[in-house]
Amino acid sequence: MSQEAVLHPEIEPAESPLTPESWGKLGMWIFLAADAMSFGALLAGYGALRYGSTDWPHPSSVLGVGLTAFMTFLLICSSVTMVLALAGIQRGDMTGLRKFLALTILGGVSFLGMQAFEWTHLIREGLGLTSNPWGASLFGTTFFIITGFHGAHVTGGVIYLSCYLIRSLLGGLTQRHANEIEIAALYWHFVDLVWILVFTFVYLL
């Protein structure tokens, strides 16, 4: 950090060219692009293994599509509550921010609870990282790694949003911090976007 920046910490060194609101938003977009490549590589690997296998079970007949469709619905609802929370802080409505942020966290926690229920049910039926009673063992490997990686992202998002909810309850958030909530919202919507693809490729196709 330069001496000038140390003397005047309130002044940003320069405006981000792509996201004039803040450098943090650009940083989040770059992080999400990199993270999308991780998910993309996992899904491409899943496709390659499945295409090359002769005994891959049909996912919709083995996995519970009804439950995961409801989980998808929950994440879509939580994305909408997230944008409503952002709209709340942008117009200075802190009660609205807290209410919709809490609903978003509740959606995320419910999603994780249902995923834990689904995993427990499948593990009891014999599906594991190296075992699958319905055919190719790699079906279990790819299923747990892809849904687990996504579940870890949801867990991270719940913790991330909970920090903002606590900060807001302690009075540490004002309309000036709308940009920080926008950055957190970007992460949450990304988690929803990825689930839309995971739901299609792992459960429906």
Add this chain to the structure above:
Amino acid sequence: MAQVHKQPNYIAIFWWLLALTILEIGVIFTPLARVLIAILLVGLALSKASLVAMYLMHLKFELRTLGLIAITPLLLCVLLVFALLPDLSGTPHHTGGTSASPAESSSP
């Protein structure tokens, strides 16, 4: 300073996402060819993902260069699928399921 743009109708986006999800569930039960079902499902999933990115993540209201950054992973993943094609062109293999088929278990 936050960029000022007209807020999209988030409730309308919600209904669109819900309708597309119901359509996806419906598609898997239709008596169509597997390839056609796959094309429909991928199309519906990409439509839903685009709605989330454009309206909920506000990409529609950002600079085009940011959109290019966002779309790059998708392009790289398509490239990765093509890179994996040589591996896929070989003979399909048995990937080691725990349950053996009757034909395999009775073979000498």
